[in-house]
Amino acid sequence: MDSEALKKYSALHPKPAGLTLQYGTAGFRTKAEQLDHIMFRMGLLAVLRSKAVVSTIGIMVTASHNPEEDNGVKLVDPLGEMLHPSWEEYATQLANAEERELQKIVTEICQKAAVNQHKDASVFIGRDTRPSSEKLSQSVIDGISVLGGQYHDYGLVTTPQLHYMVCCRNTQGQYGKATLEGYYEKLSKAFMELIKQSPSSGESQRHLKIDCANGIGALKLSEMEPYFPKEVLIHLYNDGTKEKLNHLCGADFVKPNERCCSFDGDADRIVYYYKDATGHFHLIDGDKIATLISIFLKDLLAKVGQTLKMAVVQTAYANGSSTRYLEETLKVPVHCVKTGVKHLHHKAQEFDVGVYFEANGHGTVLFSKAAETKIRQLAKEEKDDEKREAAKVLENVIDLINQTVGDAVSDMLVIEAILALKGLTVQQWDAVYTDLPNRLLKVQVADRRVIDTTDAERRAVTPPGLQEKIDALVKKYKLSRAFVRPSGTEDVVRIYAEADTQENADALAHEVSLAVYHLAGGKGAPPQP
Numbered sequence: 152m153d154s155e156a157l158k159k160y161s162a163l164h165p166k167p168a169g170l171t172l173q174y175g176t177a178g179f180r181t182k183a184e185q186l187d188h189i190m191f192r193m194g195l196l197a198v199l200r201s202k203a204v205v206s207t208i209g210i211m212v213t214a215s216h217n218p219e220e221d222n223g224v225k226l227v228d229p230l231g232e233m234l235h236p237s238w239e240e241y242a243t244q245l246a247n248a249e250e251r252e253l254q255k256i257v258t259e260i261c262q263k264a265a266v267n268q269h270k271d272a273s274v275f276i277g278r279d280t281r282p283s284s285e286k287l288s289q290s291v292i293d294g295i296s297v298l299g300g301q302y303h304d305y306g307l308v309t310t311p312q313l314h315y316m317v318c319c320r321n322t323q324g325q326y327g328k329a330t331l332e333g334y335y336e337k338l339s340k341a342f343m344e345l346i347k348q349s350p351s352s353g354e355s356q357r358h359l360k361i362d363c364a365n366g367i368g369a370l371k372l373s374e375m376e377p378y379f380p381k382e383v384l385i386h387l388y389n390d391g392t393k394e395k396l397n398h399l400c401g402a403d404f405v406k407p408n409e410r411c412c413s414f415d416g417d418a419d420r421i422v423y424y425y426k427d428a429t430g431h432f433h434l435i436d437g438d439k440i441a442t443l444i445s446i447f448l449k450d451l452l453a454k455v456g457q458t459l460k461m462a463v464v465q466t467a468y469a470n471g472s473s474t475r476y477l478e479e480t481l482k483v484p485v486h487c488v489k490t491g492v493k494h495l496h497h498k499a500q501e502f503d504v505g506v507y508f509e510a511n512g513h514g515t516v517l518f519s520k521a522a523e524t525k526i527r528q529l530a531k532e533e534k535d536d537e538k539r540e541a542a543k544v545l546e547n548v549i550d551l552i553n554q555t556v557g558d559a560v561s562d563m564l565v566i567e568a569i570l571a572l573k574g575l576t577v578q579q580w581d582a583v584y585t586d587l588p589n590r591l592l593k594v595q596v597a598d599r600r601v602i603d604t605t606d607a608e609r610r611a612v613t614p615p616g617l618q619e620k621i622d623a624l625v626k627k628y629k630l631s632r633a634f635v636r637p638s639g640t641e642d643v644v645r646i647y648a649e650a651d652t653q654e655n656a657d658a659l660a661h662e663v664s665l666a667v668y669h670l671a672g673g674k675g676a677p678p679q680p
Contacts, residue, residue, distance in 0.1 A: 152268065152298065154254050157195075160297045161253050164191035164290055174242035175639055176233075176491045178225030180214045183283035186222055190287045192245045193224050194274070194294020195257060200238060201272035201300065203264045204229055209317040211310050212278040212288045216364070216415040219396040222283050224291070225310075227275075231318035231326075231555025233493050238264070272300035275320065275329075277313035279367045279417050280391060305331070309367050309418035311558030318555045331374065339378035341550035342564045346380070348544065349571040357382045359567065360404060360411040365391040368418035368559060375560070383567070405432070410577045412566075414559040420512040421559040423566065425577045433581050437508035438465070438473035440566060443580055444516060445483050445506050447569045448548070452504065454541035455529060459503035459522050466490045467609045467634050468510045471649055476584040487607040490636065492557065513557040516565075518549050544572075587630060589649035590660035594667045595674040596644055599637035602671055608636045620666045628655045633663045644671060 166188040172179050179189050193210060201208045209227030217223070226234040226242070234242070241260045248256045261268065274295050278284040288304065295302045305316060312334055319329035327337045363369035369390035376385065388404045397416045405411050405426050412423045423435035441463055452459055462484045463477050469487075477483045488494040492513055499505025503522035508514025518526070526549065529542035551568065553561040570580065596602075603613040611618045617635070625631050631650040638645055644667050648660035657680075664678040 152254075152257070156297050157254055157257070160293055161188075161191065161250060164188045164293065166248075166250065171247045172243070174234075174239045174246065176493060177215060178211075178223055178234075179242075179246060180217060180221060180223035182220060183222040183281065183287065186224070186283075186287055187290050189246050190224055190290035191294040192248075192253075193226065193242065194291040194296075194300075195298055196238070196242055196245055196260075196294075197226055197274045197291075198272040198295055198298040198300035199241075199257070199260055199264070199266050200226065200228075200234075201274060202268065202270040203266045205267075205270055207273040207275055207317055207320045209275045209277070209313050210291050211313045211417075212276070212284045212291065213310055213367075213417040214279075214281070215310070215417045215419065216397055219281055219398065222281055222287055224287075227314050227317045229317065229321040231314035232496065233556075236493075272298065273320075274300055274302045275305060275313060275316050276302055277305045277308040277310070277316075279310075279396075280307060280370065281396060307367060307370060309371050309558070309560065311419050311553050311556050311561065312371065314555040315553055315558075331371075335375045335378045338551055338561060338564060339375070339380075341547045342568055343380050344547045345544065345551065345568040346382070346571050348540075349568075350574050357567075357571070358384050358386070358409065359563075360386045360388060360409060361563070362388045362404070362411065362413040363390050363418075364414055364416050365389045365394050365396045365398065366414065366416035366418060368414040371418065372560065408578070410570075412559075412563055415512075418559040419557045421557075421562050421566075422512040423577065425581075427578070435577070435581055436470075437510045437512045437514055438469050438586075439581065439583070440512065440562065441465070441506050441508035441514060442473055442476060442481075442583060443566065443569055445477060445481060446583070447573065448504060448506070448516070448545075449481060449483060451541045451545050451548075455526070455538055455545065457525060457529070459525070461504040461506070462486055462499075462502045464488060464495045464498045464505060464507040466495065466509060467607055467636075468647055470510065470586045470589065471630065471632060472584045472587050480584075487609065489608050491639070496556075508557075512559075512562075515554060515557050515562065516548070516552045517554050523549055587649040587651070588653035588656040589647065590653075590656045592646040592648075592660045592664045592678070593638070593643040594646065594664050594671075594678055596642055596667070597672045597674055599642045599644060602635060602637045602644055602667075604634075604636050609634045611635055614670050617666060617670045620670065621663055624659060624662045624666070628659050631655065631659055633659055635663065635667055642674075 164187050197208045206229035214221040214223035278288045316329045318326045407426045464486050477485050488498045495507040499507045499517045503519045505517040526545045530546045533539035629651040633648040650656040661680045
């Protein structure tokens with residue numbers, strides 16, 4: 152390692168005095184002008200990680216659904232997963248190191264993580280459409296170069312596309328071709344194979360309006376459009392030509408009974424919605440997406456006749472009605488984990504088929520290696536026509552879903568294919584179950600660490616007396632539950648409550664927020680109903 156070069160380049164990307172940042176689930180995120188040194192140092196870290204695992208590592212410059220003035224960065228591990236937790240710690244150390252300690256911290260990471268300095272390093276870089284992203288990705292390149300790493304800059308891509316590229320590269324092309332064309336071809340081919348089977352339900356089934364949050368999704372969908380079959384008509388709104396990213400992206404383009412969906416700024420989350428004939432707005436969230444996909448997959452797995460284990464993974468925020476429907480009606484096991492995509496992804500890897508979605512629309516489906524091999528084999532060799540056809544459909548679903556991470560484009564195509572194959576309207580999908588009314592609140596506290604939780608964040612362990620109080624409040628209402636958890640980013644406690652009516656959900660949430668305020672050191676005036 153050339154310590155003179157490191158010193159010289161690091162001085163060009165100075166750390167603002169007194170700034171400390173934490174690498175969280177979403178990497179680093181803050182105001183764009185505070186991130187130059189972070190980008191340079193994440194370039195360094197990506198080289199070290201690449202040498203440690205002898206694989207290509209990804210770096211995505213994005214702040215997802217945050218306002219346009221913000222930016223951020225996250226690293227992508229070899230199979231397209233999020234950065235390993237032990238390295239999140241290194242990222243935080245490196246980001247907060249003073250200029251003079253930088254060399255020392257780099258050396259320490261090399262020792263702790265057994266980094267072989269003589270290995271080659273390779274890094275893939277992508278960025279979103281924010282005005283600050285191009286300059287910041289240049290700082291990443293400085294960091295990579297100073298430690299002698301090789302890089303490929305993909306420029307403007309969605310976050311899931313970068314995850315896909317990294318996975319393709321490290322599986323020597325088994326997962327697909329590590330180019331944008333490769334991504335578009337793989338998805339569109341699987342999608343066309345799927346909808347070939349669909350009962351022709353008229354043209355109307357295929358019109359879809361997509362709100363792209365003025366983000367990268369619009370750019371990539373319009374690039375992908377030539378790959379779509381002519382039956383699919385997509386109309387893009389909030390496509391970034393007029394307004395700022397993620398800024399007041401309204402749904403005023405929605406006409407009654409039309410299918411619409413929205414992406415977030417870096418296109419890794421999706422929700423659907425429509426207006427009914429009376430003009431009432433209906434949101435179809437991640438829980439309903441997971442349910443639709445589960446209904447479809449369960450049916451296919453039954454037809455294939457294999458003993459493949461399927462499960463759905465949710466967080467405590469999943470609506471109680473969805474959990475009840477999945478467990479009682481569909482008879483699919485449901486597992487609850489802590490909030491955060493990495494926890495869901497990790498749990499979903501335990502099953503042959505693991506479906507996970509957060510209520511906010513971030514999610515995907517994971518197929519175990521064994522399940523995938525079995526399904527592909529049946530699609531080729533199975534003598535029984537019905538079994539073979541079902542296996543072929545499953546094979547196309549495997550190719551259409553982005554198994555590395557939640558991907559709005561891929562999830563949208565999966566949903567569109569399922570609706571077409573099942574001949575379902577968006578209203579029929581919505582009617583599968585009715586959400587329980589719920590309410591989210593937050594209470595400011597002096598220190599969020601006074602609250603500690605267990606049972607996938609569904610029960611509070613500290614402060615003493617809080618959980619007993621919540622239990623007593625929940626007993627007052629029908630079909631009710633409530634939980635509290637500290638925010639991952641600020642000194643607030645988040646409260647979720649659901650009950651049989653909106654009035655009761657609101658009342659329960661308010662009573663729980665008062666309990667938090669009094670028992671967990673609330674700040675400012677007590678919460679008002």
